[in-house]
Amino acid sequence: MSTAQKCDVLIAGGGPAGLSVAESLPEHLSKVVLHQDREIGMPVRTSGGTWVRDMEQLDVPPHLYHVINEIEFRSDNAQSLHRLSDWKMAVLDITGLYKWIAARAASNGAEILTGTKFLTAEERDGGYRCTARARDGSTREYQARYLIDATGTQSAVLSSLGLGRKPERVGVGIEYDYAMPGGVSDRAVLIVGSQALTGYGWIFPAPNNTLRIGVGVIQPDTDVSPRDLMAKLMTPEVLESYGLELGERIKVNAGVIPSVAYGKQLVYGNVIRTGDAANFATPTVGEGIRQAVEFGRMLGGALGETMATGQRRPLKMYEKSARSRFARDYHFGFMTNRRMAKYTIADWDKSVRRVARLSEAEMAALVRSEFAPQMLMRTAAKQVWHKLRR
Ligand SMILES: Cc1cc2nc3c(=O)[nH]c(=O)nc-3n(C[C@H](O)[C@H](O)[C@H](O)COP(=O)(O)OP(=O)(O)OC[C@H]3O[C@@H](n4cnc5c(N)ncnc54)[C@H](O)[C@@H]3O)c2cc1C
Structure with a gap:
């Protein structure tokens, strides 16, 4: 007989969504987070643009973000500059933020296994029997009452159970991080037009005196690779037009995000999806970290209540809250996204x-x-x- 580790909740994916669920489930429940990467928050797969208001509401400490006071939109022949006061933006220290959430989850009793990839799940013994593979190639088994799909675009849990599949249309981005020992400005730039057709580019001053420059495109709407677009963007003439003198390149980040219509179903019996696996990121610019944290926390609370009372209502409320927050807005946002992809x-x-x-x-x-x-x-x-x- 195989010895599967028993747990109340198995969370696949240790990004902001999965970690936020783990952080907010009741302490007494046993919860395991399986995370395929060696380290939480590394490699970085996102550019970390967000809003000061949301970070304050989510109690994210200010040292984990750089405040943006100006945003500029630039196309080939037009420019629009906005001074921000009520809607200040922020750029996150991604690794710092994810590690911060992970520390909270760990002190809430979550077992976080890095370098461990969720592979399969099947219904068994009134719950789910799951397999995972560790970096040394060994396989582990878990028997969980509830399963959370927080694997982002992979949707690994839903795919394994035949409840959903990986999105076919995705935003694919690449980003270079530069050290800027002399400091960074407080102006973010969003670049559209020939430099990022079907997507957009960004220049984000970030915490710890770093600067992120990146480009994202929608595939398969275009065959152009973001790497090729980056090469075009990184010429001395273009950089000079943005007044940029770059320091040493310290990192290359790359990531993928769903770019499909919002789907309302989040709860499938005792399997629940959240974060990018639930397509919570905005269809206009693909911003999803604040939603991953907010709704991850909401899900942790709701699931705790459901498990304590045996009532399904809290989980239904999670699904309903997400629907009322996203369904209508993302319908319009996705229409805009489809239109913009042909601009x-x-x-x-x-x-x-x-x-x-x-x-x-x-x-x-x-x-x-x-x-x-x-x-x-x-x-x-x-x-x-x-x-x-x-
Ligand atoms: C290029 C790019 C730029 C972006 N810019 C921004 C931005 O400026 N602002 C913003 O708010 N959002 C941005 N986003 C979106 C944001 O990154 C996501 O919305 C957010 O990370 C979603 O969090 P998540 O936890 O749901 O998924 P993820 O952050 O994708 O985390 C899921 C984790 O699960 C792990 N995983 C996957 N499969 C398995 C498996 N089988 N087993 C174990 N672990 C697994 C992955 O390694 C990953 O770390 C950007 C995305 C991309 C791709």
Whole structure:
């Protein structure tokens, strides 16, 4: 007879979503996090742009982010600069943040196994029998009552159980990190147009005097590799146009994010998905860390309640809260995403000029994929007014 380790909750994926679930489940429950990478938060697979408001609400310590006071949108022939006051952005120390959440999860009793890849799950003995492979090639077995899919784009748990599959349309990004011993500015730049057709590029001043430059594209909408786009972006002329004098390149980060329509089902019996495995990242710019943390924590609390009471309602509420937060906005956001993937250089120029006419709050709502009816009407009215005046 095989000896499977028993646990109440098995969480596959130790990114911000999985770790946040582990951090917020009741302490007395046994919880195991399987994480395929050798270290939490390494390698980095994301650029870490977010919002100060959200980080404050989530109690993320300020030393884990660099505050951005200005954001610039640039296309080939247009530019839009926004000074931020109510909607300050931030760029995260990704490794620092993920390790911070992991430390909280560990002190909440979670067993975090790095270098351990979730492989398969099957229904057995009233729960789930799972296999995982450690870096030394050995296989481990777990018998869990509940299974959380927090494996991001991989959707490894759902795929293994035939409940879902890896998204076919994805955003693929690459990013270079530079040491900037002289310090970094507080201006982030989003680049659209010929330098990042079907996606966008970014220049993010980050914590610890580092600067991140990256490009993301949507595949299979384009065959162009982000690496080739980076080569175009990193020419002396382009860098000079952004006033950049780079220090030493210290890291290359790369990652993949789903770029498909939002799917409302999150709970499949005792299997639940969250974070990128649940497609929580915004369809406009692919921002998903704050949602991974917020909804990961919500799921931990809800699952704890369900396990304590035997009632399914808290889990249903988790699914419902996500639906009311994302379904409508992401429907519009995804329409925008599909449209933008076909934009020409002239379309991007027009868009950036339109963004220049938005207030700070409207610009923030657009980047955050928050399309409240009043905001849509106000923005449309502004564009009509601008056309009439011409
Ligand atoms: C290029 C790029 C840029 C981005 N920029 C931003 C940004 O500026 N701001 C922002 O908020 N968001 C950004 N995102 C999105 C953000 O990274 C994700 O939304 C967020 O990381 C989702 O967290 P998660 O925990 O659900 O998934 P992930 O962060 O993907 O974590 C899942 C983890 O599970 C592990 N895993 C996968 N399969 C297995 C398995 N079988 N067994 C064990 N472990 C497994 C993976 O190694 C991974 O570390 C970006 C994404 C990309 C790709």
